[in-house]
Amino acid sequence: MKISRKRLWVPRLRHQKRRTVSALVAVILFAVLLPHHFVVLDGSLVLESQSTIGGDGDSVCDADGNSNGDGNSNGDGECLDPGGGNTHHQQNTTTTSRNRNKKRRWLVPSDLPDPHFFDGFVSNTSLSVSGVELTVLHGTILQLGARQGESNNISANNTEPRSELVVLPGLLPRSVVAEILELLRGHQDADIAGGKTTIELDSDPDSVDGMTSQELFLDNDSLREGRSSKPSYRMHEDVKREALREKLKRLTEKYSEDVLTGFLREWYGPEKCGRPGRRCTPCYSLIRRYRAGERQSHAPHHDAHSFVTVVVSLTDYGAEYKGGLYVVSTKSSERNYVKLNRGDAVAHQADLHHGVRVWDQRDDGGPSERWSWIMWFRDSDTCEDHGAEWHDDCADTNGGNNPTCMYLLANKSNDANRLRWNQKASDAGHAQASVKMAYAYLKVLPSHLDLDVDRARELFQSAISSSNEPDGHYGMVLLLLAQARQAIVTQPTNQRKQMAAIANLGSPMVMKAIAHLEEAAKGGHVFAMFNLGICYTYGYDQKDGTRSFELASKWFEASGLPEGLFAKALYLRSKGRPEEANSYEQNAQLLGFGTPWRKKARDRTGSGGSGGVKLNLQWPPLPGGQFPLEW
DSSP states (O other): OOOOSSOEEOOOOOOOSOOBOOHHHHHHIIIIITTSEEEEETTEEEEEOOBOOOSOOOOOOOOOOOOOSSSOSSOOOOOSSTTOTTOOBOOOOBOOGGGSOTTSOOOOGGGSOOOEEOOOEEEEEEEEETTEEEEEEEEEEEOTTOOTTOGGGSOTTSOOOEEEEEEETTOSOHHHHHHHHHHHHSSSSHHHHTTOOSSOOOOSBOTTTSSBOOEEEEEOHHHHTTSOSSTTSOHHHHHTTHHHHHHHHHHHHIIIIIIIHHHHHHHHHHHHHEETTEEEEEEEEEEEEEETTSOOEEEEEOOTTOSEEEEEEOSOBTTTBSEEEEEEOSSTTOEEEOOOOTTOEEEEETTOOEEEEEOSBOTTSSBOEEEEEEEEEEESTTOOOOHHHHTHHHHSTTTTOOHHHHHHHHHTSOHHHHHHHHHHHHHTTOHHHHHHHHHHHTTSSOOSOOOOHHHHHHHHHHHHHHHOOHHHHHHHHHHHHHHHHHHHHTSSSHHHHHHHHHHHTTOHHHHHHHHHHHHHHHTTOHHHHHHHHHHHHHTTTSTTOOBOHHHHHHHHHHHOOHHHHHHHHHHHHHTTOHHHHHHHHHHHHHTTTTOTTHHHHHHHHTTSSSTTOOSSOOOOOOTTSOOOOBO
16 A cells, blocks of 8 residues: 555545554554654544654653543544644654664564573472372472561461472373373374364453463363353353363273372371362362464462362473463562473462463473463362462461462452551562552552552552562552553643654653563563553654554564554564464454453553553653554
């Protein structure tokens, strides 16, 4: 498509504060419109050549930064210079990361830290259960809020709060693993299977991060009651899976019912796992897949619904995947990967902060593909949920004084107690609790607290100082951009607004926001990665407004989000690479892009660390008058 005139009219859109990107409009925007500015005239979008972005890069004036927290405050897309008489024009230019402001080295996805392996094993023992000899590797890791030497974070028995994990190498024989993989994907060899599966995996949104779940339940409450595995599946659709489900259960039940159940009851003892009526019981069993270019991550979280979680790897580290399961300690940005091979199992309780990130390539350069068999055990013979009791003792000041227990207890409490326990956890140094309290003060999360932006800023900063919490950095970006945006849209005239927008590009305030995005990205924050793509797409980091679509596309891809993969596809299509673009589009759709549920699920779960965290940040208006479109 060629643009032969200086001005191109785009079909008239209903006037609104934010506009959602449809597939067709997005293609046009990325391939043609984004190298230009457009303004709103009489309700229609008008494309103009890119304006000269003048000014000396001084920071925009301060504002109170108040925000309603929903991404819709202020800014209605008005024309900042409707007459255009004061606008000078220059050639539209783009640049790569190597040519950008030489005073600062821009972070690129290849700079993200390599996997660091968990090295906290403290003992190696053996145990015989149901005639099976088990090797037991026992490890511990400090929890969020643990600060050595500070008495307010030391538990009642004078020890720092730690989470345990237990690795059982070779729990499941490799021959059994091979049979399972053949049932799931047609062949135990990933290259021969070619990314295909014998049945369609679940595509409903995950409760942690709103991504497609890519899983298959073998056992849960619904199946035991004769219903479909999930409410989103009609019974006749789930029946098609029943034959496969029964074959998988026959292969795995011996190890879940006999070996693992027996091991957990012995390892955790009668007080935790052996009381009458409250014995540890496998209540949920499922298979889950992660694959490069598709679903690659599961945001850091706690298994609050599970008394004990067991994950059995069905793939070999290095030969079939890299990355995988990681555990988080006192620094939320540091991820400690647990290297698991076929048949290796890891067990942990709800207090372990963990997640999954599968890297793009395995050792030989092929695509990473990780399969795992997951079981959630409850301390109930009949699988009742006693989760409200699990953290009472360790959260109480007279008992455990444990910040993680306070945080988990908050999630099991009613509204009044939820706020109280989050506040106590935050005061005790729990970074995620501090982030939630910050969003409560911003009125993003419901609470009776008055709006207090300054207090929210203090809490975000506290989360950064104590744990380098990625969501703390992301929260600071929210406040900085809202402040920059407010300083522009509240100017009294269009000319003053344009001058403020010019001064905002590459300003200290914007650069500070970008630095926080980069720190969050280093900690694996996928929303931050996506917004780095937005930043470079629109040239916010450059005083002259120069844009870098290549660098933006790298961050969009690195995010692994369906929105990011679709944006990458738009870039590839604009570069005349349709086959690659089609592949990225298909993967984006596989992960939920364009579905009715994706945005709702994304808004409900946030980034995984806290609900209310939005993908679409309130980027300030550009000198041409536009805001980044909402995804």
